[in-house]
Ligand SMILES: Nc1ncnc2c1ncn2[C@@H]1O[C@H](COP(=O)(O)OP(=O)(O)OP(=O)(O)O)[C@@H](O)[C@H]1O
Ligand SMILES: Cc1ncc(C[n+]2csc(CCOP(=O)(O)O)c2C)c(N)n1
């Protein structure tokens with residue numbers, strides 16, 4: 151018989167069970183940040199520098215089998231590893247400065263490395279976010295990729311999650327729903343349809359966060375975040391931080407055109423709660439509507455106004471025929 155581990159606490163002294171990723175972070179890793187810092191809880195932390203500027207920094211892990219399939223195309227994976235991090239800089243309105251790459255590989259495969267590095271550097275070059283360091287190890291099994299980005303932003307205008315104001319418009323960039331449909335086709339939750347997969351898979355494999363457009367938003371927009379887990383769950387973080395609620399209109403949502411033939415329930419779930427989107431959701435005063443639309447038109451960046459921030463807590467989604475939409479899940483959570 152094995153001995154009982156000595157570190158087990160008596161039942162009565164254990165805190166409440168942790169039933170999701172965000173409770174875990176809040177309980178163990180969220181500490182009051184030093185004065186002048188923005189700590190845990192936003193897309194990037196902000197660290198004060200001389201001259202009123204702030205360093206914006208964020209890190210994202212990609213784990214084989216959890217974030218990407220073992221046969222993922224390495225060039226696309228290199229692109230995605232940096233793109234999901236540039237997306238967090240974009241979510242603060244920050245300008246990229248550079249990045250670090252942590253890589254753990256089960257074996258050396260020169261072809262794989264060549265293509266992975268080419269996808270990574272191509273995006274780093276176009277975003278002005280050079281790779282300046284990192285760490286490389288051998289893994290016991292599977293590929294683990296960890297990217298850390300650094301950028302700069304004027305902290306007074308950074309797009310913080312706690313900056314939404316009652317009566318703000320709620321906007322999203324790009325289109326919604328396609329990465330989740332691609333994932334469902336690949337993991338068998340939806341029956342295989344090769345033409346639907348061909349139309350949706352690029353959005354899952356090679357996300358294109360609006361990092362250029364985002365740098366123009368400080369001064370015009372209030373709050374923002376990137377949609378990584380799912381629109382409703384992610385917008386929920388803005389509502390919690392800004393102590394307000396929201397009303398959304400499904401008819402105004404930018405549903406990806408490839409989803410047209412799918413049934414309404416599948417489309418609603420993918421658009422409202424599908425992850426891997428890496429587009430922005432941001433809020434801005436209604437009197438900035440024209441300026442924001444002009445900025446988007448000039449940048450060739452599609453944007454949609456999908457709802458409004460309200461005083462009353464809670465998130466309400468209206469369908470085109472005036473019904474309330476309620477869903478099985480609001481987004482991805484690693485531990486629930
Ligand atoms: N282990 C940890 N230690 C300290 N802070 C953490 C830890 N894990 C997450 N955080 C912080 O908690 C917040 C939420 O993390 P999460 O990874 O969900 O970020 P996100 O921006 O919501 O999602 P994504 O990174 O996919 O865009 C962020 O501020 C993040 O920096
Ligand atoms: C093979 C495979 N299975 C599942 C998914 C979906 N997925 C994994 S993590 C995540 C949320 C964002 O990640 P994080 O919160 O870690 O930043 C999503 C939507 C995928 N992309 N590939």
Ligand SMILES: [Mg+2]
Nearest residue numbers: 193238241376
């Ligand atoms: Mg984020």
